[in-house]
Amino acid sequence: MSAIGFAGIHSCANMGSGPQGGPRDMMPPKYIFSTPERSAVNAKPQKAEIIFDEYVVLKDAQDVIVSPPMEMAPEIKSVGKKVSITFKDSLEKDATYIIDFGDKIVDFRESNPIRNYYFEFATGNHIDSFCISGNVVDAYTLVPQENITIGVYSDWTDSTLATKKLERITKTNKSGRFILRGLKEKPYHLCAIKDDNTNFKYDAPGESLAWIDTVITPRKKMVEKCDTAWKSVDRDSLLGLEPSNVRTDTLIVDSIVCKESPYYLPDSMEMRLFAKEVPFQAFKKAERIEARKITLYFTNDKKQRQKPSIKPTNFSPAANDWFIVEPSVTTDTIHYWIKDTNIVKLDTLEFAMTYIATDSIGTFVEQTDTVTSIYKKVKVSKKDERAAKNKKAKLNISISKSVEIDGTPEIIFETPTYDFSPEAVAVHEKKDTTKKALPFTIVAADSCGRRYKLDGNWEEGLSYEVIVDSGKVRDIYGLESDSTKLAFRKKEKKDYSNITLKLSNMPAGDVFVELVNKEKTIRRGYPKDNKVEFFNVAPGTYAARLIVDTDKDGDWTTGDYNGLKQPEEVYFFEKALSVSANWDYEEDWVIGKLPLHSQRPQSSYPTQQKKR
Numbered sequence: 296m297s298a299i300g301f302a303g304i305h306s307c308a309n310m311g312s313g314p315q316g317g318p319r320d321m322m323p324p325k326y327i328f329s330t331p332e333r334s335a336v337n338a339k340p341q342k343a344e345i346i347f348d349e350y351v352v353l354k355d356a357q358d359v360i361v362s363p364p365m366e367m368a369p370e371i372k373s374v375g376k377k378v379s380i381t382f383k384d385s386l387e388k389d390a391t392y393i394i395d396f397g398d399k400i401v402d403f404r405e406s407n408p409i410r411n412y413y414f415e416f417a418t419g420n421h422i423d424s425f426c427i428s429g430n431v432v433d434a435y436t437l438v439p440q441e442n443i444t445i446g447v448y449s450d451w452t453d454s455t456l457a458t459k460k461l462e463r464i465t466k467t468n469k470s471g472r473f474i475l476r477g478l479k480e481k482p483y484h485l486c487a488i489k490d491d492n493t494n495f496k497y498d499a500p501g502e503s504l505a506w507i508d509t510v511i512t513p514r515k516k517m518v519e520k521c522d523t524a525w526k527s528v529d530r531d532s533l534l535g536l537e538p539s540n541v542r543t544d545t546l547i548v549d550s551i552v553c554k555e556s557p558y559y560l561p562d563s564m565e566m567r568l569f570a571k572e573v574p575f576q577a578f579k580k581a582e583r584i585e586a587r588k589i590t591l592y593f594t595n596d597k598k599q600r601q602k603p604s605i606k607p608t609n610f611s612p613a614a615n616d617w618f619i620v621e622p623s624v625t626t627d628t629i630h631y632w633i634k635d636t637n638i639v640k641l642d643t644l645e646f647a648m649t650y651i652a653t654d655s656i657g658t659f660v661e662q663t664d665t666v667t668s669i670y671k672k673v674k675v676s677k678k679d680e681r682a683a684k685n686k687k688a689k690l691n692i693s694i695s696k697s698v699e700i701d702g703t704p705e706i707i708f709e710t711p712t713y714d715f716s717p718e719a720v721a722v723h724e725k726k727d728t729t730k731k732a733l734p735f736t737i738v739a740a741d742s743c744g745r746r747y748k749l750d751g752n753w754e755e756g757l758s759y760e761v762i763v764d765s766g767k768v769r770d771i772y773g774l775e776s777d778s779t780k781l782a783f784r785k786k787e788k789k790d791y792s793n794i795t796l797k798l799s800n801m802p803a804g805d806v807f808v809e810l811v812n813k814e815k816t817i818r819r820g821y822p823k824d825n826k827v828e829f830f831n832v833a834p835g836t837y838a839a840r841l842i843v844d845t846d847k848d849g850d851w852t853t854g855d856y857n858g859l860k861q862p863e864e865v866y867f868f869e870k871a872l873s874v875s876a877n878w879d880y881e882e883d884w885v886i887g888k889l890p891l892h893s894q895r896p897q898s899s900y901p902t903q904q905k906k907r
Contacts, residue, residue, distance in 0.1 A: 429564025439471025719767030
């Protein structure tokens with residue numbers, strides 16, 4: 296078998312198309328000879344050399360793949376028309392060696408690559424020519440994964456992946472495609488590892504993994520392939536015309552030669568890469584950008600919300616309630632608004648903080664740290680300082696100007712407030728010349744007095760004016776509201792679109808469908824009567840993702856190698872849903888019609904890949 300691996304020789308070599316013609320030199324370098332010879336048997340070289348017909352350059356030599364993997368990587372370099380491989384480790388007995396260059400050998404002048412080039416020889420008396428090929432995707436996003444190590448084991452136990460090197464290896468290309476060569480016709484266990492420490496094992500915390508549950512035996516079948524030979528003839532003579540002074544050549548078929556060639560299987564393995572979910576929670580930093588507020592930042596596990604307690608160590612509050620807490624939704628950022636003005640004046644605040652963290656094995660434990668928070672005053676000119684003193688301080692107020700059709704307008708204060716009641720506010724329709732006040736109620740939208748919802752009978756498509764009276768609202772620092780006019784508009788149905796997905800070939804079990812904008816999940820729906828509907832969707836471009844919720848926890852669940860548990864299945868609709876306002880969209884979705892690596896539209900790929 297040829298080791299060059301050009302398209303057309305056999306199925307294992309077809310990972311990409313070769314260069315096309317043109318006025319420039321578009322031809323890649325050509326193999327002339329090598330030592331040992333290509334596909335040589337009983338070879339035990341300390342050094343191999345490959346000679347080409349022109350000067351070549353080897354790009355990214357450190358990424359050349361040697362299989363089976365070696366403890367000491369060989370030295371691989373290019374000089375002139377030659378590429379050399381110097382082995383620094385002993386070669387295995389009766390093994391087929393594959394040095395896979397991919398597209399890294401290019402000509403010197405035009406950088407034309409030899410596509411999918413590999414060199415092979417055997418230390419035994421035959422070449423192992425079987426191969427397995429397929430694709431690797433992220434199990435959650437279905438985005439193809441590049442530079443993932445693919446390998447096999449002949450034997451498999453619970454500890455194999457962590458204790459034994461992969462027997463043969465390759466890596467995925469930019470499209471997530473792989474071809475694992477040099478295999479015997481025998482059963483193998485197929486694995487994929489994001490091998491962060493490059494030791495060809497799954498043994499580092501956080502490494503991503505995929506494996507095929509069933510044992511795979513590579514095989515081949517013979518298929519007939521035909522090559523067409525062409526010849527040049529004068530067009531006039533071909534048409535039965537008298538020869539002209541100017542000969543015009545055209546090509547016609549000279550002969551067709553067909554022969555049987557090996558086709559290697561399996562050629563379409565789909566591997567779903569994931570990272571085991573290891574709980575991690577830690578304190579990151581404290582910040583005090585303004586004197587009256589301390590902000591604590593945490594890295595939080597999604598299943599463990601943070602509720603730290605703080606105890607002053609270098610100051611003594613007049614009361615226990617010297618602060619108001621404002622947590623974020625996920626409690627990874629927590630603001631402490633300092634109510635005591637004497638404490639606000641202190642540059643440095645030190646306190647003992649008790650919070651929940653994870654230890655080295657991922658167990659949640661209570662931990663206490665001493666935290667120092669420093670406020671650095673911004674230097675201002677005396678002129679600006681005088682102007683600030685003369686300027687009347689006021690309580691800043693804002694409102695959500697555009698309100699979703701199923702949403703409620705929110706009034707937002709810059710600082711926590713006291714005594715905000717409906718008597719402080721008047722709301723009327725903007726076009727109402729009589730300025731008739733409309734009924735509404737105020738509902739706190741947080742626990743610290745900064746956000747309030749205005750519940751009322753707001754009509755779609757109408758604009759409203761909100762007037763906050765002077766002196767009717769006071770924050771915890773004594774600042775009062777100035778007379779303030781705010782405005783909002785309630786969106787209407789024509790501002791949105793509706794999406795209906797008709798589902799067929801539905802997987803068994805509980806499923807839900809999500810509309811995804813890049814990495815953010817926008818909406819979730821549950822199929823009924825083999826369809827799922829999304830109403831009042833804002834204009835934009837979305838991808839549709841279906842998740843088989845095997846454990847019925849309402850979320851996607853990753854896998855776990857220790858329990859040989861695969862991640863929950865994910866499917867994507869193959870079209871991007873580009874929706875415009877005031878349009879209804881209906882699509883037929885045959886679940887799993889395309890292989891996993893071809894399902895998700897590239898335009899919907901996340902901008903930042905999350906580790907899974």
